[in-house]
Amino acid sequence: MSKQTLIVIGNGMVGHHFLEQLTSSAAAERFDIKVFGEEKLLAYDRVHLSEYFGGSTHADLAMGTADWYADNNIDLHLNEQVTAIDRDQKTVTTPAGTYDYDELVLATGSYPFVPPIKGNEHPHCLVYRTLEDLDSIRASANGVKTGVVVGGGLLGLEAANALKSLGLDAHVVEFAPRLMPVQLDADGGALLRHKIEELGVQVHTEKATTEIVEGEDSRLRMNFSDDSHLETDLIVFSAGIRPQDTLARTSGLEIGERGGIVINDQCTTSDPHIHAIGECALWGGKIFGLVAPGYTMARTLASALNGDREAAFTGADMSTKLKLLGVDVGSIGDAHGQTPGARNIRFNDEQAGHYRRMVVSEDGKTLLGAILVGDNGPYDTLLQYALNGITLPDSPETLILPESEGGAPALGPDALPETASICSCHNVTKGDICGAIDAGCSDLGSVKGETKASTGCGGCAALLKNVVDSELEKRGVEVSKDICEHFPYSRQELFHLVKVNGVRTFQTLIREHGKGHGCDICKPAVASILATCWNEHILATDHVPLQDTNDTFMANMQKNGTYSIVPRVPGGEITPDKLIVLGEVAKEYNLYTKITGGQRVDLFGATLSELPEIWEKLIAAGFETGHAYGKSLRTVKSCVGSTWCRYGVQDSVGMAIFLEDRYKGLRSPHKIKMAVSGCTRECAEAQSKDIGVIATENGWNLYVCGNGGMRPRHADLFATDLSDEELVRTIDRVLMFYVRTADRLQRTSVWMENLEGGLDYLKEVVLEDSLGLGRELEEHMESIVGTYQCEWKTAVEDPEKRKRFREFVNAPDKKDPVQQWTTERDQRRPVLETESA
Amino acid sequence: MKARTRWDSVCKVEDLVPESGVAVWTEDGPVAVFYLPHRLPALFAISHTDPFSGSNVLARGITGDIKGEPVVASPLYKQHFSLVTGQCLEDQDVSIKTYPVLLDGDRIRLEVPAAQSETAAA
Ligand SMILES: Cc1cc2nc3c(=O)[nH]c(=O)nc-3n(C[C@H](O)[C@H](O)[C@H](O)COP(=O)(O)OP(=O)(O)OC[C@H]3O[C@@H](n4cnc5c(N)ncnc54)[C@H](O)[C@@H]3O)c2cc1C
Numbered sequence: 001m002s003k004q005t006l007i008v009i010g011n012g013m014v015g016h017h018f019l020e021q022l023t024s025s026a027a028a029e030r031f032d033i034k035v036f037g038e039e040k041l042l043a044y045d046r047v048h049l050s051e052y053f054g055g056s057t058h059a060d061l062a063m064g065t066a067d068w069y070a071d072n073n074i075d076l077h078l079n080e081q082v083t084a085i086d087r088d089q090k091t092v093t094t095p096a097g098t099y100d101y102d103e104l105v106l107a108t109g110s111y112p113f114v115p116p117i118k119g120n121e122h123p124h125c126l127v128y129r130t131l132e133d134l135d136s137i138r139a140s141a142n143g144v145k146t147g148v149v150v151g152g153g154l155l156g157l158e159a160a161n162a163l164k165s166l167g168l169d170a171h172v173v174e175f176a177p178r179l180m181p182v183q184l185d186a187d188g189g190a191l192l193r194h195k196i197e198e199l200g201v202q203v204h205t206e207k208a209t210t211e212i213v214e215g216e217d218s219r220l221r222m223n224f225s226d227d228s229h230l231e232t233d234l235i236v237f238s239a240g241i242r243p244q245d246t247l248a249r250t251s252g253l254e255i256g257e258r259g260g261i262v263i264n265d266q267c268t269t270s271d272p273h274i275h276a277i278g279e280c281a282l283w284g285g286k287i288f289g290l291v292a293p294g295y296t297m298a299r300t301l302a303s304a305l306n307g308d309r310e311a312a313f314t315g316a317d318m319s320t321k322l323k324l325l326g327v328d329v330g331s332i333g334d335a336h337g338q339t340p341g342a343r344n345i346r347f348n349d350e351q352a353g354h355y356r357r358m359v360v361s362e363d364g365k366t367l368l369g370a371i372l373v374g375d376n377g378p379y380d381t382l383l384q385y386a387l388n389g390i391t392l393p394d395s396p397e398t399l400i401l402p403e404s405e406g407g408a409p410a411l412g413p414d415a416l417p418e419t420a421s422i423c424s425c426h427n428v429t430k431g432d433i434c435g436a437i438d439a440g441c442s443d444l445g446s447v448k449g450e451t452k453a454s455t456g457c458g459g460c461a462a463l464l465k466n467v468v469d470s471e472l473e474k475r476g477v478e479v480s481k482d483i484c485e486h487f488p489y490s491r492q493e494l495f496h497l498v499k500v501n502g503v504r505t506f507q508t509l510i511r512e513h514g515k516g517h518g519c520d521i522c523k524p525a526v527a528s529i530l531a532t533c534w535n536e537h538i539l540a541t542d543h544v545p546l547q548d549t550n551d552t553f554m555a556n557m558q559k560n561g562t563y564s565i566v567p568r569v570p571g572g573e574i575t576p577d578k579l580i581v582l583g584e585v586a587k588e589y590n591l592y593t594k595i596t597g598g599q600r601v602d603l604f605g606a607t608l609s610e611l612p613e614i615w616e617k618l619i620a621a622g623f624e625t626g627h628a629y630g631k632s633l634r635t636v637k638s639c640v641g642s643t644w645c646r647y648g649v650q651d652s653v654g655m656a657i658f659l660e661d662r663y664k665g666l667r668s669p670h671k672i673k674m675a676v677s678g679c680t681r682e683c684a685e686a687q688s689k690d691i692g693v694i695a696t697e698n699g700w701n702l703y704v705c706g707n708g709g710m711r712p713r714h715a716d717l718f719a720t721d722l723s724d725e726e727l728v729r730t731i732d733r734v735l736m737f738y739v740r741t742a743d744r745l746q747r748t749s750v751w752m753e754n755l756e757g758g759l760d761y762l763k764e765v766v767l768e769d770s771l772g773l774g775r776e777l778e779e780h781m782e783s784i785v786g787t788y789q790c791e792w793k794t795a796v797e798d799p800e801k802r803k804r805f806r807e808f809v810n811a812p813d814k815k816d817p818v819q820q821w822t823t824e825r826d827q828r829r830p831v832l833e834t835e836s837a
Numbered sequence: 838m839k840a841r842t843r844w845d846s847v848c849k850v851e852d853l854v855p856e857s858g859v860a861v862w863t864e865d866g867p868v869a870v871f872y873l874p875h876r877l878p879a880l881f882a883i884s885h886t887d888p889f890s891g892s893n894v895l896a897r898g899i900t901g902d903i904k905g906e907p908v909v910a911s912p913l914y915k916q917h918f919s920l921v922t923g924q925c926l927e928d929q930d931v932s933i934k935t936y937p938v939l940l941d942g943d944r945i946r947l948e949v950p951a952a953q954s955e956t957a958a959a
């Protein structure tokens with residue numbers, strides 16, 4: 001059977017999600033897929049559009065990559081608008097040509113509504129929908145003072161925040177008597193207005209703009225129907241969105257009275273071969289202006305195309321919870337109490353700035369809707385009551401009263417039914433989570449990996465953790481943060497005990513705060529904590545027995561009991577003389593040599609007793625330990641940068657060497673890797689590192705918490721255009737905060753994902769110093785940098801320490817008999833079990 | 838016939854590392870001797886050979902106790918072995934040799950089976 005052609009018009013969030021669903025299903029085999037997108041850029045996360053002003057790039061926001069499209073054989077046409085559909089011929093037309101289809105999917109989204117006001121065609125009248133729009137706003141805001149947003153809804157307030165972040169005096173002009181008229185009531189809107197004005201955004205309600213003319217002091221002047229006026233340099237219209245249904249109209253598909261392409265439960269339009277999903281679609285007389293319902297439509301359509309007859313879109317919950325200009329706002333279900341007989345319960349604390357309203361059914365048994373302003377604390381609990389129809393307690397008002405006034409505690413995870421939706425981004429129910437646990441997931445991380453829950457907006461992170469913990473407990477899995485049976489504390493708590501009580505040995509710690517004799521879990525963890533706090537030599541007598549063998553012998557044990565040696569080569573820069581020394585030493589001891597991924601050289605096959613001899617020679621030639629054995633900084637990889645590379649804009653090698661020298665020897669919960677690239681081409685792959693630095697024209701961009709290895713994670717952009725000093729200070733803080741708060745064996749990526757508040761929280765702590773810890777973190781780092789010593793140098797100089805390296809204490813010349821060798825590709829290597837057997 | 842054994846002097850007290858192990862060479866092959874000063878008795882001796890890898894590494898493992906049982910963790914694949922019985926805690930079917938050990942003045946002595954050749958000669 002020859003393949004059919006499926007064409008998708010629109011490469012936005014929902015269109016992309018649909019492709020992801022379709023390509024991972026059986027139907028992928030049936031179709032040749034073509035996609036047309038009007039925008040120049042690959043689908044990106046529009047929900048987080050505003051982060052573009054915070055330094056995110058298109059690459060950060062992108063939903064997929066060109067490679068993904070290529071790998072899935074999707075023929076992608078960007079910057080190519082579809083101008084017509086011919087339903088009889090089954091073709092679509094673009095300026096570049098005409099294409100046949102068998103099935104057609106419209107995912108054209110919506111466009112901003114610009115009210116028909118005289119003068120709105122002025123070049124400084126803009127909208128807020130695409131990355132290109134944001135570029136225009138940024139250009140327009142350059143060097144001017146004032147900006148106005150027309151429209152005080154969700155998007156309008158977000159746009160006002162963006163104007164503020166561009167350094168403008170921001171105003172919001174709203175036609176209705178209050179802000180967010182759709183979601184809030186009068187009291188809620190008034191409180192929100194008050195809070196937003198406190199933040200320096202001026203709000204003008206009940207203002208109808210009649211015309212826009214040339215201004216006197218500024219570029220523009222808005223005249224209002226009440227004869228007042230406002231001068232501004234630019235205007236952003238955010239007066240609502242309209243479904244992009246032009247193609248559907250001109251090709252005669254059924255259209256709703258007020259726009260929108262009519263679809264049935266299977267997301268199919270009045271033409272059985274044309275489907276519509278996302279914001280352009282009208283279902284049950286409603287447009288859904290949020291991304292989650294669009295995703296649900298995308299999943300439904302993909303299932304239907306796979307022949308699933310049960311697949312149906314059955315509407316979506318439009319509850320929202322967000323932070324607008326830092327103010328919590330939440331709106332659930334029937335927020336305005338339009339259900340007949342509905343009753344209201346209000347709680348208004350003007351002092352604290354909290355407004356809460358519940359809409360309950362006539363019999364007072366079910367929650368129909370709610371409004372929250374100032375504090376979204378009760379949101380999760382209320383949403384679960386509303387979505388699942390859970391019967392309300394006898395005095396429902398306790399749900400919104402502060403606990404001090406008799407408020408009820410949050411709804412426990414046990415009270416939720418199996419069908420309760422926990423993560424709406426990925427449509428994960430409590431039942432799915434229980435299923436994952438029954439299938440073997442035994443911690444939060446694996447449940448996330450299995451179900452994708454909480455990997456979208458992260459809004460459900462706290463709820464998810466509660467559900468997972470409670471389900472694990474029910475199954476008899478003890479959810480304990482205790483590090484092991486010897487200490488009833490987490491690593492972080494142990495860190496505090498050590499630091500606060502000035503504990504300097506493991507014996508003291510276990511005597512005073514633990515029980516038993518310790519084990520291979522708590523001993524190395526405590527060793528690492530002691531090293532971070534006091535930075536004493538790891539072979540100091542008290543510390544020896546605490547260490548992993550690799551730390552004890554300062555080399556990595558290989559499978560036959562021999563060790564590898566990895567001298568530090570900062571930034572991967574090495575002189576010919578030093579290279580020759582490595583070669584000579586390797587030859588003398590018959591060591592297998594290999595270049596590592598971290599831009600240095602591994603020497604394999606040294607016996608315990610050879611280690612100090614070899615290091616003596618390496619140290620004499622100027623080498624230092626590379627800490628390849630430790631939970632500490634490994635390497636700072638670099639590209640050649642501006643010194644040689646024609647694209648380089650900064651000296652990446654110099655910076656890498658500086659960073660490696662600064663942080664070498666820092667003990668941490670797990671290994672730390674860094675890299676520095678000399679320009680955005682990113683040859684050093686910095687974005688897969690715990691700390692990644694990429695040169696810009698103006699300094700350095702810092703990325704954090706990336707990971708390669710088993711569980712790759714793209715690093716997050718943390719700060720942009722930093723000077724050398726700012727860069728070092730920021731890294732000092734991030735690393736020290738990690739070292740102090742992470743759990744044992746937690747890489748930075750997992751640590752950050754588990755921090756309550758995630759990246760934003762980390763930014764607050766590090767960049768805004770929200771905990772007032774900044775100085776202390778820097779000073780702590782400074783003291784560690786100041787007390788650095790090369791452990792190998794100290795060890796080879798101390799005869800007592802060298803005694804540790806005897807293979808058999810009673811037979812200095814005895815060679816370990818199990819180590820057998822053979823030669824492969826001109827180098828010595830161990831005989832494998834399969835060969836010796 | 839009862840196998841002949843003897844008490845070999847394998848090293849001095851000063852060779853031991855508190856809370857940790859050292860390897861000694863004996864007629865019976867490599868043995869790991871552990872000195873845990875906070876316990877009574879404080880000396881333990883087990884085979885130095887990790888049965889899972891065949892490599893001679895156990896003296897270099899981390900010592901401790903699991904539910905009260907003194908153990909060492911293999912530095913390669915992290916299984917725990919009882920210092921008293923040689924039993925592997927993770928795998929019922931695996932256990933390693935243990936040796937009686939005692940302190941004689943400043944010497945450490947191990948009771949090892951006499952080597953084959955010597956038995957034959959005697
Ligand atoms: C600033 C902002 C903040 C938002 N915040 C939230 C939020 O917090 N939560 C939430 O749920 N939602 C939010 N949204 C809404 C969310 O972004 C949309 O629901 C979602 O993007 C809709 O996806 P879509 O694929 O239907 O449309 P879009 O993402 O708009 O994609 C449609 C694409 O189709 C293209 N297209 C249109 N016509 C044609 C044609 N003829 N030929 C080719 N291509 C065409 C368009 O150029 C566009 O790229 C926000 C939106 C904005 C602008």
Ligand code: HEM
Nearest residue numbers: 047290291292295320321322323425456457458758759760
């Ligand atoms: C498919 C659904 C969604 C996805 C994939 C998604 C994705 C994300 C991501 C990746 C973040 C950044 C998290 C972080 O690293 O800090 C985020 C934050 C945020 N999202 Fe979403 N999101 C979704 C739906 C929503 C919805 C429905 C809303 C509300 C209407 C919303 C509001 C927010 C807000 C306000 C933040 C900032 C949170 C904060 O204060 O830190 N998102 N989202």
Ligand code: SF4
Nearest residue numbers: 639645648678679683
């Ligand atoms: S990252 Fe840039 S500067 Fe560095 S090697 Fe690549 S192209 Fe050159």
Ligand code: SF4
Nearest residue numbers: 558559596597709710
């Ligand atoms: S990838 Fe696996 S096999 Fe290769 S070095 Fe790492 S742990 Fe060893």
